[in-house]
């Protein structure tokens with residue numbers, strides 16, 4: 001068995017997997033590459049390793065962007081969940097889990113890489129230094145490689161989350177261990193040309209839409225970059241919620257804008273806030289506005305213009321304070 005810091009809880013999770021005939025895997029709402037990749041990757045590994053067990057993904061929402069990885073499973077009847085083990089990946093809290101039917105399962109296990117604010121489940125394996133949950137699934141397979149089988153398909157799912165959650169191995173969460181585990185996935189023969197084409201090519205029409213949105217980006221006194229898309233804007237520009245939320249990327253390379261925020265109106269009139277930063281920690285700011293996440297990548301929700309403006313002004317003050325007390329930022 002390989003040496004891993006949390007091998008005791010990892011072994012206990014494997015024992016639970018052995019104990020159950022039915023395992024359902026869930027993830028957070030509005031899934032990203034890590035949520036989709038880790039759930040599909042774990043499912044594939046468990047199907048290969050325990051072909052006699054029923055192993056299903058049970059989620060209520062879906063990502064268009066990651067549809068190229070394939071469909072998820074249809075909902076099991078409620079009564080079938082009573083004897084199931086539920087493994088929840090990449091969700092810091094139970095509120096953010098895509099399907100609320102985890103409560104019908106006999107037992108819950110949490111596997112996550114967000115800072116632990118709300119422990120849940122009979123077993124919880126949380127490593128917030130990990131760049132992604134996919135990295136944890138790769139480690140899980142590596143730790144028990146005598147028993148857990150992997151193939152190119154599973155490795156492709158896992159590599160998807162490794163690439164996307166680390167910003168193509170660019171964010172400072174990328175460690176030597178991330179690259180070691182990524183190398184193990186690559187050794188399964190992933191078609192990276194095809195994967196990167198699926199992840200990063202854009203329709204030609206999106207360039208003019210992005211140009212218009214780029215013109216609407218504003219910068220606060222101390223350098224916070226932000227954009228706002230209302231439901232009317234989205235309709236006019238023909239953007240789905242998911243596409244609209246990707247506009248956050250338009251602000252990631254502005255010099256001096258160490259914090260950038262996208263305000264995307266939800267269908268219910270509340271506004272989703274996507275927060276990103278370099279050097280500065282923005283998690284506490286997100287926490288104050290019904291959110292959370294990582295040091296430099298968080299999410300929040302605001303329920304009025306007043307709250308939106310308060311968040312913006314707090315972000316501006318935070319950046320002003322950072323710039324006045326630190327050197328060497330860009």
Ligand code: AMP
Nearest residue numbers: 274275290291292293294297298299300
């Ligand atoms: P997003 O901007 O939605 O990609 O979120 C960035 C990070 O913050 C992800 O790791 C999310 O899991 C986390 N996050 C987003 N929204 C929330 C929220 N309302 N509460 C807690 N964590 C969140």
